[in-house]
Amino acid sequence: MGSKGIADKVAIVAMGCTRFGELWDQSQEDMIITAVDEALGQARLARDDIDAFWLGTLASAQSGLVLSRALGTDYKPVTRVENYCATGSESFRNACYAVACGAYDRVMAVGVEKLKDSGFSGLLRGDPPGDGTAPELSVTAPAAFSLLDPAYCAKYGVDAGQMREAMTHVAWKNHVNGARNPKAQFRSEVSKQKIDSAPKVAGRLGVFDCSGVSDGAACALIVRAEDAYEYTDRPIFVKALALAAGPARGSVDPGYDFTTFPEVVRSAQDAYAQAGITDPQQEISLAEVHDCFTPTELVLMEDLGFCDRGQAWKESLSGAFDADGRLPVNVDGGLKSFGHPVGASGLRMLYEAWLQLRGEAGPRQLDEPRIALTHNLGGRPGACVSFVALVGSELSGGR
Amino acid sequence: MTNSVLAYATYLPFWRVDPASRGKAGRIVASFDEDAITMSVAAARSTGCPDSAESLVLVTSSPSYLDKTNATTVHAALGLDRRVPASDAIGTARSTLAAVRAAVAGRGSLIVAADVRTGRPGSADERTGCDAAAAVLIGTPTPQRPAIADVLATVSLTEEFLDRWRLPTEVSASSWEERFGYEQYAPLIREAATAALDDAGVAQADHVVLTSPNSAVAKRASTLVKGVHSTGGSPVGFAGAADPLLGLAAVLDLAGPDETILLISAADGVDALVLRTTGALGSRRQPDPVAAAAAADGRVVAYPTYLSWRGLLDMEPPRRPEPDRPAGPPSARAASWKFGLNGSRCTACGFVHLPPMRVCRACGAVDQSEPVSVRDSGGRIATFTVDRLAYSPSPPVVDVVVDFDGGGRATFEVADAVPDTLGVGGEVTMVFRRLFTAGGVHNYFWKARQVPAVARASGEEN
Numbered sequence: 092m093g094s095k096g097i098a099d100k101v102a103i104v105a106m107g108c109t110r111f112g113e114l115w116d117q118s119q120e121d122m123i124i125t126a127v128d129e130a131l132g133q134a135r136l137a138r139d140d141i142d143a144f145w146l147g148t149l150a151s152a153q154s155g156l157v158l159s160r161a162l163g164t165d166y167k168p169v170t171r172v173e174n175y176c177a178t179g180s181e182s183f184r185n186a187c188y189a190v191a192c193g194a195y196d197r198v199m200a201v202g203v204e205k206l207k208d209s210g211f212s213g214l215l216r217g218d219p220p221g222d223g224t225a226p227e228l229s230v231t232a233p234a235a236f237s238l239l240d241p242a243y244c245a246k247y248g249v250d251a252g253q254m255r256e257a258m259t260h261v262a263w264k265n266h267v268n269g270a271r272n273p274k275a276q277f278r279s280e281v282s283k284q285k286i287d288s289a290p291k292v293a294g295r296l297g298v299f300d301c302s303g304v305s306d307g308a309a310c311a312l313i314v315r316a317e318d319a320y321e322y323t324d325r326p327i328f329v330k331a332l333a334l335a336a337g338p339a340r341g342s343v344d345p346g347y348d349f350t351t352f353p354e355v356v357r358s359a360q361d362a363y364a365q366a367g368i369t370d371p372q373q374e375i376s377l378a379e380v381h382d383c384f385t386p387t388e389l390v391l392m393e394d395l396g397f398c399d400r401g402q403a404w405k406e407s408l409s410g411a412f413d414a415d416g417r418l419p420v421n422v423d424g425g426l427k428s429f430g431h432p433v434g435a436s437g438l439r440m441l442y443e444a445w446l447q448l449r450g451e452a453g454p455r456q457l458d459e460p461r462i463a464l465t466h467n468l469g470g471r472p473g474a475c476v477s478f479v480a481l482v483g484s485e486l487s488g489g490r
Numbered sequence: 491m492t493n494s495v496l497a498y499a500t501y502l503p504f505w506r507v508d509p510a511s512r513g514k515a516g517r518i519v520a521s522f523d524e525d526a527i528t529m530s531v532a533a534a535r536s537t538g539c540p541d542s543a544e545s546l547v548l549v550t551s552s553p554s555y556l557d558k559t560n561a562t563t564v565h566a567a568l569g570l571d572r573r574v575p576a577s578d579a580i581g582t583a584r585s586t587l588a589a590v591r592a593a594v595a596g597r598g599s600l601i602v603a604a605d606v607r608t609g610r611p612g613s614a615d616e617r618t619g620c621d622a623a624a625a626v627l628i629g630t631p632t633p634q635r636p637a638i639a640d641v642l643a644t645v646s647l648t649e650e651f652l653d654r655w656r657l658p659t660e661v662s663a664s665s666w667e668e669r670f671g672y673e674q675y676a677p678l679i680r681e682a683a684t685a686a687l688d689d690a691g692v693a694q695a696d697h698v699v700l701t702s703p704n705s706a707v708a709k710r711a712s713t714l715v716k717g718v719h720s721t722g723g724s725p726v727g728f729a730g731a732a733d734p735l736l737g738l739a740a741v742l743d744l745a746g747p748d749e750t751i752l753l754i755s756a757a758d759g760v761d762a763l764v765l766r767t768t769g770a771l772g773s774r775r776q777p778d779p780v781a782a783a784a785a786a787d788g789r790v791v792a793y794p795t796y797l798s799w800r801g802l803l804d805m806e807p808p809r810r811p812e813p814d815r816p817a818g819p820p821s822a823r824a825a826s827w828k829f830g831l832n833g834s835r836c837t838a839c840g841f842v843h844l845p846p847m848r849v850c851r852a853c854g855a856v857d858q859s860e861p862v863s864v865r866d867s868g869g870r871i872a873t874f875t876v877d878r879l880a881y882s883p884s885p886p887v888v889d890v891v892v893d894f895d896g897g898g899r900a901t902f903e904v905a906d907a908v909p910d911t912l913g914v915g916g917e918v919t920m921v922f923r924r925l926f927t928a929g930g931v932h933n934y935f936w937k938a939r940q941v942p943a944v945a946r947a948s949g950e951e952n
Binding site: 209210211212213215218220221222223224226228229230231233234235237238241242245291292293294338339340342343344345347348349 | 808809810811813814815816817819820821823824827828841843844845847851852872873874875876877878879880881882887889891893897898899900901902903914925933934935
């Protein structure tokens with residue numbers, strides 16, 4: 092494994108997260124201010140106490156100016172990062188490294204996305220001029236991920252009806268969870284019958300198989316682990332940060348069968364090695380994963396090692412990943428309930444880990460969680476980037 | 491020494507429409523992603539030997555571009571050598587037979603004639619026209635590629651009168667009273683036929699084909715000139731520039747050896763050709779005869795959808811942005827892929843990359859590859875989806891991941907899709923289509939087409 096790990100070197104000591112939704116009355120600058128002020132308030136710091144910022148946004152801004160202008164920062168460095176749907180997580184990863192290497196004492200990772208100003212459905216692509224042959228030009232994200240469904244059924248001999256039930260369960264579960272989250276875009280439960288009969292978007296994916304489209308921002312304040320208790324008595328510690336950008340082999344290799352994301356497998360292996368996790372099913376208390384579309388979450392359960400190959404549909408249906416299951420997944424409601432403001436999503440997942448590990452998740456609170464996993468996927472089956480983080484409530488000492 | 495006809499083929503689109511709600515969808519129409527360029531590519535590929543062309547001429551009265559040569563796109567899609575000249579002849583059926591005459595007397599040529607005939611809603615052109623393409627390869631016979639018909643005589647008479655016309659900016663034509671045109675054409679037809687047969691030393695042709703945009707002429711063809719075995723006109727409705735070659739093809743589909751054919755096109759004058767078939771014709775007919783293609787049920791498109799294909803009805807689009815136009819420099823860099831569907835095969839390990847890639851995904855070898863074309867390869871569907879969100883001139887978009895026989899995988903849209911019959915492992919072939927038009931630029935690329943497309947028409951597509 093190429094990465095040497097970052098376990099217990101840095102800690103999150105404050106976080107902020109806006110409500111996610113169709114925030115017609117808020118600009119990206121407004122959302123940045125809201126999220127950052129929530130975090131600064133917790134840590135009792137002023138804006139200029141932050142040494143440097145990493146700003147993640149896919150398409151709501153260019154350069155760091157959107158943050159420095161919004162916050163009126165004092166000529167501090169602001170780095171704008173973008174890595175598809177892993178953008179928010181990527182701002183966090185790079186901010187962590189800046190603290191770990193000693194370059195800064197206090198940094199902030201901020202993610203923001205304003206999707207609802209375009210007037211269009213779904214994500215918009217800002218592609219460079221091209222030759223007009225890229226499949227991404229005509230194949231939308233739901234269509235690309237809908238390819239998982241028939242391929243998975245064919246490989247594992249899963250009946251189309253059973254697969255439909257499993258996809259419905261994912262949507263149902265995440266909406267049940269989201270209904271208990273005041274910051275979610277959608278805060279009501281949705282019946283399985285309604286999920287099943289929703290209008291089709293692509294393949295067998297109906298409207299409820301797709302994550303929503305929303306605006307939002309979230310942020311994390313990061314310091315060295317040894318300084319963490321100066322800011323809060325309940326910091327959370329970064330155990331692993333892993334990113335895998337695939338060589339896009341699946342899109343050109345007949346050997347790829349659309350039932351797995353090799354990038355996720357590799358980034359998970361990397362993260363588990365960094366954190367010394369040998370049995371993810373036992374050691375991980377909760378996971379926030381990239382449920383952009385319902386079949387994605389099913390495949391992720393297998394790629395992250397949460398269940399055996401070909402079993403995710405069955406395990407999901409049995410409730411293994413429900414809030415009261417053996418490994419709660421997307422207990423905050425996931426992309427399903429929050430929508431997916433790209434730059435903010437990764438930090439929104441960390442925000443739930445932060446609340447859960449500190450015992451502040453209210454009606455969603457799990458019983459003494461110790462390790463949380465967050466995961467983002469950017470791109471599409473065959474060609475994507477995958478991010479996996481592990482955070483814990485305690486320093487492990489040796490590692 | 492004159493050149494001979496070495497090969498021929500035609501292309502009729504898959505779609506049928508019933509514009510007058512008569513209960514029979516008989517009008518053959520090009521799909522929204524087809525035009526003169528794409529249909530020409532289809533007809534030229536059907537000859538089985540487009541790479542034997544000494545030059546390429548595209549004849550059409552519905553060009554996709556002015557100020558840009560349409561034939562160069564066809565040239566690129568056929569993978570022809572850059573030393574093979576390609577040019578357009580924009581105009582009527584006159585231009586088609588002019589190109590044939592030139593190829594017979596001079597440099598051989600692959601002549602492809604194609605038209606999308608769009609009449610005004612409710613017009614006779616809409617009901618009785620036909621969208622089609624036809625190709626004929628003319629050149630010097632060789633033992634490998636013998637003549638299937640020799641050209642014995644050509645005659646061309648020119649007259650100026652107002653029978654049918656169309657402004658370059660309009661899609662629909664106008665015509666004067668048919669009987670006026672008929673009175674002008676009838677004596678010219680007799681004169682041209684007599685002169686051509688005399689020149690060929692033939693008393694009466696075995697087969698006569700007479701086509702004309704003038705419906706009265708077309709209707710009375712058999713009273714004007716008679717053939718010994720057959721006398722016919724447009725085989726499937728007037729198809730514009732493609733019509734004379736469609737008519738010729740329909741005869742070549744059936745004619746015996748050593749039979750004479752008098753081909754007459756009456757358009758702003760009269761052009762006549764006398765040909766004699768050879769013994770090689772029987773084994774070198776086109777694979778899909780005109781009559782069979784015309785009789786095939788195809789798939790019915792709802793009339794409002796058809797109107798939207800031609801820009802005559804503005805339908806509500808998906809709430810998605812329109813795509814950007816293809817850019818010049820990237821399209822030029824990728825021309826071999828975009829137009830020729832050429833990938834690269836790693837010479838170190840054999841892995842096929844679609845599109846071509848410099849670094850092998852399988853073994854990491856850098857710049858060790860050879861071009862490989864998959865346009866004539868069969869493929870299998872690895873997985874598929876129907877995308878109801880994507881922008882398309884005719885939603886929904888159907889996408890398939892294709893694994894090619896002989897290696898290579900890529901994702902394509904499906905042309906003439908029959909979503910109900912999609913399945914993992916299903917067979918596809920590749921067809922050249924126009925994906926969309928943005929910023930005044932047509933985006934040509936390849937699509938996958940299901941095999942077999944459909945056994946019979948099954949309901950309407952919306």
